[in-house]
Amino acid sequence: MTIHSKPNTSSGNEPNLIKSGNGKYQLSEPASLDDVYNLMLQLLEEKYLRPDTLSSPNAVRRYLQVKLANRDHEVFSVVFLDSQHRVLHYEEMFRGTIDGAAVYPREVVKRCLQINAAAVIFSHPHPSGVPEPSTADIRITQRLTEALRLVDIRVVDHIVIGGTDSVSFAERGLL
Secondary structure, three states, X not given: OEEEEOOOOOOOOOOEEEEOOOOOEEEOOOOOHHHHHHHHHHHXXXXXOOOOOOOOHHHHXXXXXXXXXXXXXXXXXXXXXXXXXXEEEEEEEEEOEOOXXXXXXXXXXXXXXXXXXXXXXXXXXXXXXXXXXXXXXXXXXXXXXXHHHOXXXXXXXXXXXXXXXXXXXXXXXXX
């Protein structure tokens, strides 16, 4: 039996997810929708943030959609990768409002160097549900790509999430 407790709990009364030997899960006590969602995110972290797991564009897209689709504000996230494109770390670096977030290339470069990333995947949600990249999205991606190129870090993709839809800059030829 495996017990998954909710991360960053404040009151200590949040439910735990209990996995039985037959692969079924149950909650230790009644849970709110937020509790269930947070437990699901923890399971996704365990499943996807392991070496070689985010090896296909669809796996990356699914992971980021689950992480970012329900946001009511923008966040700019970075998936840091090693030279074999295995996941080193996922981080939401900047938080914004309903229609924008300030992104600072200097901070992204600094964090990439701290983590020793060889490549990155950027992502952010559009709370409107429409994942079409804005002119500002394209411009900041170009600035980040140029800044990271100076320190030999490759930008693999920038994925904009809009509800259950997404747009890949790489697939659109925007990188």
